Amino acid sequence: MAQAMAETPRTLYEKIWDAHVVERRDDDTCLIYIDRHLVHEVTSPQAFEALRMAGRKVRRPDLTLAVPDHNLPTTARRDTAGQRIPIADAESAQQLAALERNAPEFGIRLIGDADAEQGIVHVVGPEQGFSLPGATIVCGDSHTACHGGLGALAFGIGTSEVEHVLATQTLLLKQSKSMEVRIEGDLGPGVTAKDLVLHITGVLGAAGGTGYVIEYTGAAIRNLSIEGRLTVSNMAIEHGARAGLIAPDEKTIEYVKGRPYAPKGADWDKAAAWWTSLRTDPGARYDKVVVIQAADIAPTVTWGTSPEDTVAITGTVPAPESFADPSKQEAVRKSLDYMGLTPGMRMQDVEVQNVFIGSCTNSRIEDLRAAAAVLKGRTKAANVKWAIVVPGSGLVKRQAEAEGLDQIFINAGLEWREPGCSACLGMNPDKVPAGERCTSTSNRNFVGRQGPGARTHLVSPAMAAAAAVTGRLSDVREL
Amino acid sequence: MEAVREVDGRAIPFGAKNVDTDVIIPAHWLKTITRDGLGQGAFETLRKDPDNLFDSAEFTGSPILIAGDNFGCGSSREHAAWALLDLGIKAVIAPSFSDIFSGNAFKNGILTVVLPQEAVDRLLEVARTEPVHIDLENQVVTTPFQDRFPFEIDPFRKHCLLNGLDEVGLTLSRDSAITDYENNARAALPWLSKGVEAA
Numbered sequence: 001m002a003q004a005m006a007e008t009p010r011t012l013y014e015k016i017w018d019a020h021v022v023e024r025r026d027d028d029t030c031l032i033y034i035d036r037h038l039v040h041e042v043t044s045p046q047a048f049e050a051l052r053m054a055g056r057k058v059r060r061p062d063l064t065l066a067v068p069d070h071n072l073p074t075t076a077r078r079d080t081a082g083q084r085i086p087i088a089d090a091e092s093a094q095q096l097a098a099l100e101r102n103a104p105e106f107g108i109r110l111i112g113d114a115d116a117e118q119g120i121v122h123v124v125g126p127e128q129g130f131s132l133p134g135a136t137i138v139c140g141d142s143h144t145a146c147h148g149g150l151g152a153l154a155f156g157i158g159t160s161e162v163e164h165v166l167a168t169q170t171l172l173l174k175q176s177k178s179m180e181v182r183i184e185g186d187l188g189p190g191v192t193a194k195d196l197v198l199h200i201t202g203v204l205g206a207a208g209g210t211g212y213v214i215e216y217t218g219a220a221i222r223n224l225s226i227e228g229r230l231t232v233s234n235m236a237i238e239h240g241a242r243a244g245l246i247a248p249d250e251k252t253i254e255y256v257k258g259r260p261y262a263p264k265g266a267d268w269d270k271a272a273a274w275w276t277s278l279r280t281d282p283g284a285r286y287d288k289v290v291v292i293q294a295a296d297i298a299p300t301v302t303w304g305t306s307p308e309d310t311v312a313i314t315g316t317v318p319a320p321e322s323f324a325d326p327s328k329q330e331a332v333r334k335s336l337d338y339m340g341l342t343p344g345m346r347m348q349d350v351e352v353q354n355v356f357i358g359s360c361t362n363s364r365i366e367d368l369r370a371a372a373a374v375l376k377g378r379t380k381a382a383n384v385k386w387a388i389v390v391p392g393s394g395l396v397k398r399q400a401e402a403e404g405l406d407q408i409f410i411n412a413g414l415e416w417r418e419p420g421c422s423a424c425l426g427m428n429p430d431k432v433p434a435g436e437r438c439t440s441t442s443n444r445n446f447v448g449r450q451g452p453g454a455r456t457h458l459v460s461p462a463m464a465a466a467a468a469v470t471g472r473l474s475d476v477r478e479l
Numbered sequence: 480m481e482a483v484r485e486v487d488g489r490a491i492p493f494g495a496k497n498v499d500t501d502v503i504i505p506a507h508w509l510k511t512i513t514r515d516g517l518g519q520g521a522f523e524t525l526r527k528d529p530d531n532l533f534d535s536a537e538f539t540g541s542p543i544l545i546a547g548d549n550f551g552c553g554s555s556r557e558h559a560a561w562a563l564l565d566l567g568i569k570a571v572i573a574p575s576f577s578d579i580f581s582g583n584a585f586k587n588g589i590l591t592v593v594l595p596q597e598a599v600d601r602l603l604e605v606a607r608t609e610p611v612h613i614d615l616e617n618q619v620v621t622t623p624f625q626d627r628f629p630f631e632i633d634p635f636r637k638h639c640l641l642n643g644l645d646e647v648g649l650t651l652s653r654d655s656a657i658t659d660y661e662n663n664a665r666a667a668l669p670w671l672s673k674g675v676e677a678a
Contacts, residue, residue: 019668022660023653027634031653033660035671043556045512056647059657062674071510091510098512109675135671142555142579156579158557160586160646168650170657174633176578206497207549210575240552242578263670271670306497327496327547425506425554446501446553448524 009281012247013178013213016153016278020136022170031170035135036152038121039066039108039162041099042427043140047163048102059169061107065130068096068113069120070427074390074417077114084114092428106166119393119419122146122360126230127393129259133248133275138165143360143443145236149229150256151248151278153213156237176242177287179212180280183220185294190477192370193228194362194441194460196220197235198300202310203292209241212288215280216246220294226255227366234361235443238307247279301347301473302445302458304335309445311347313463313475319343338447339455340435347473350457354438355380355387355414355468356450357461359424362441363392365399367461371441372405374465374476380413381471387414388430390422414468426451439467480588482643486570486613489541490606491532494599496547500580503551503559517558518565533566543611545602546573550591551580560587570613572620574599585636586646590615598628615640 010018022031044066051058058064071092079085087093096113103110111117117124122143125131131147137154138144140162147154161171181200200216214236221229229246236244253272256262263271298312309332311318320332320343336342341350357363357371368391380387389409391397397419400406406416423430424442426449432438434453441464445456457473466476508520525531532538544563550573551559560583563571570590581591592613594602598620602611605622612621615637620628639646650657665672 023656025635029633029635031650031656033657033664036674042509046514046557049512050647054647056651060674063672065675089510094512095510130675132671134668140555140557142553144555156555158555158560158579158583158586160557161582164647164650167647168653168657169661170650172635172646172650206552207575207577210549210578237553237579240549240577261675263673267670267673271668274668306499331496425501427506427509444499444501444553446499448505449501452505452524 009283011178011280011284011286012151012215012245012278013153014284016134016136017175019134029172029174032136032173034138034165034169034171035063036125036130036132036137037064037165038125038137038139038144039064040070040121040139040141041068041095042070043159044102044162045095045098046159047166048106050163051106051166056167058106058108058166063169064108064166066099066103066108066110067118067121067124068099070421070425071095072113072418072420073428074388074420074422074430077418088429116394116398119396120360120363120421122234123363123392123396126150127259127395129256129262132256132262132271133252134278138171142237143234145241145244146230146234146360148233148236148244149226149246150252151246151275153243153245155243176213177211179209179214179288179290180286181214181216181290181292183216183218183292183294185219186223187220187294187297190299190462191297192460192462193224193231195297195300197232198302198307198310198458199297200292201235201239201307204239204290206238206306206308207240209236209239212241213243213245214241216244221246222249225366226251227364230364231361235307238443248275299460299463299476301463303339303341303347304332305338305445305447306335307443307445307458309335313347313473315347317341317343317345317347348475350437350473351383351471352439352457352467352473353383353385353436354432355384355464356423356438356440356442357388357464358390358392358422359442360392361443362461363390363396365396367441368396368400368405371461371465372408374462374479375412375414375468376408378412378469380468383471384468387468388417388423389414390417391419393419412468423450425449439464439473480643480645483569483588483590483640484615486542486590488543488610489538490543490545490572490602490611491538491541492603492606493532493544493546494603497549497552498546499553500551500556500559501553504556504562508562509556509558514561516565517562521562521566540567542567542569543613544568544571545599545606546571548574550576552577555579557583560584560589563589572599572602585640588640588643590640592620592630594620594628594630601626
């Protein structure tokens with residue numbers, strides 16, 4: 001395994017890759033072993049169906065964890081008598097039912113819709129200690145890159161690959177190129193992990209990382225909490241990267257320690273020692289290096305319909321002509337038309353009617369604390385019609401309630417909901433009405449993502465809270 | 480999986496850049512538990528325009544789609560590939576594809592052809608009136624105007640596509656290698672082989 005190449009300096013990505021090669025073929029395609037597989041209800045039914053039809057089993061059900069998240073309503077799931085409240089949408093109910101049938105049939109542990117541990121797979125994995133540094137982690141969901149914040153090699157896969165992993169616990173892959181994105185210096189006050197990753201996406205572009213696994217390095221990354229690192233790595237896919245990685249350190253080890261599925265006893269000591277070795281060696285080479293100065297980053301918002309369409313909150317809506325590429329000019333014209341914005345408009349003058357605080361990018365306890373800190377003692381503006389806070393998991397919800405955060409949100413006029421993916425992609429009833437704006441802590445501002453005709457502005461939790469208070473995109477540093 | 484040797488016919492001169500999978504198939508179509516019937520939802524938002532290319536008399540049922548950079552970015556939903564297949568698309572030509580989408584396309588027998596922007600621009604022009612021919616065996620795209628654009632493709636993917644091979648079946652035949660790996664890993668990184676128990 002890893003020892004074979006011990007003399008050559010290697011990147012973190014190469015170390016994890018080398019430790020997981022089952023077989024290397026002549027054309028450099030590798031059969032890579034998968035340590036952890038997260039399964040949710042949207043991208044798995046066809047994979048289980050294919051296994052059933054071929055008479056195949058799940059090779060390692062013990063390395064697989066199923067959690068429904070995309071379709072679940074964020075309103076109560078059980079009535080006062082403990083009976084399930086049926087999901088109104090028949091197709092959503094059918095997908096949930098399929099997962100509830102498939103998991104036990106194939107021997108997979110299912111965290112059910114009303115379990116305290118239920119939540120968004122990318123929140124549940126790290127929270128349960130299922131996701132571990134140095135592990136290979138996959139899920140039929142592009143935001144699987146999230147777990148790279150722990151120093152795991154984690155990436156999204158399609159349903160055929162879900163089937164492949166279920167049947168073989170491996171994937172056939174070619175090693176990606178490696179890129180270092182180094183953030184030098186410290187983030188300024190009011191500038192968060194979300195602002196950082198939005199800024200990175202603006203610099204690299206939505207396709208800038210295509211074909212690469214990105215390792216985020218530098219002081220600004222080291223100084224982030226683990227939850228902040230999960231936020232950064234979560235959006236690696238938004239700049240096209242296959243996966244994001246942040247080298248594990250003492251903070252990572254401290255974070256993992258004691259979680260339900262984390263290693264125990266002698267295993268723990270061995271694991272922690274290995275994790276400590278998981279860093280890029282001096283002299284190891286990346287295929288590409290991008291350096292960003294943290295001091296250049298302000299609280300950041302998006303103005304368009306691609307996550308690369310970022311601007312500082314102090315900035316204005318750009319003009320199509322300000323872009324060199326003619327096809328980007330055309331895309332900008334379409335985006336601005338969809339978004340109902342005109343070039344030169346100040347971002348802080350953009351009114352919002354909806355606020356969504358949640359998603360696998362920003363629904364952990366620190367995110368909710370950041371939003372609550374802004375909302376404490378304040379109320380939402382009259383023009384904000386709908387504002388919801390959706391915790392990432394039942395355990396995040398419980399923790400927030402223990403800290404009284406739920407009351408801060410409720411007193412400010414926001415709704416406090418049950419955990420799930422919710423309005424990030426509107427597969428459940430949480431949608432933004434056509435033509436209305438939403439300041440959203442999620443990860444994608446695509447056309448129609450939050451509902452047909454919905455206009456999304458991606459922001460940090462603190463910035464979403466600030467917008468809720470003022471009724472427009474606002475600089476949280478001025479509140 | 481059906482074998483693919485060549486794709487021949489009209490090519491939809493779409494050309495848009497950064498086409499995300501929410502555009503290819505909006506999320507509300509993801510609630511299906513089968514692979515069929517998603518063609519109806521393919522490019523749903525764009526197809527609300529009565530003059531859209533996909534439903535034009537000329538391009539309905541075309542087997543080839545020509546797109547711009549970064550086709551299939553965003554969500555990992557394989558429904559995007561299934562929707563294209565259901566629409567009758569067997570090959571997509573673009574200057575670049577998102578990694579996840581190109582994997583999904585390949586696993587469903589959709590050929591993704593990467594060509595330089597100039598070649599794609601030329602094909603977008605030709606496709607308005609003429610068919611396009613993709614020869615996988617010889618790795619070349621041609622037009623009736625003697626255009627000839629060679630393309631690269633991963634040899635393993637080419638082999639699987641040409642022969643219609645099932646990747647899961649191929650990997651299952653490597654069972655002993657996987658078991659050897661598991662035994663070694665159990666000794667070297669024991670905590671990683673200890674997972675969770677079904678409830």
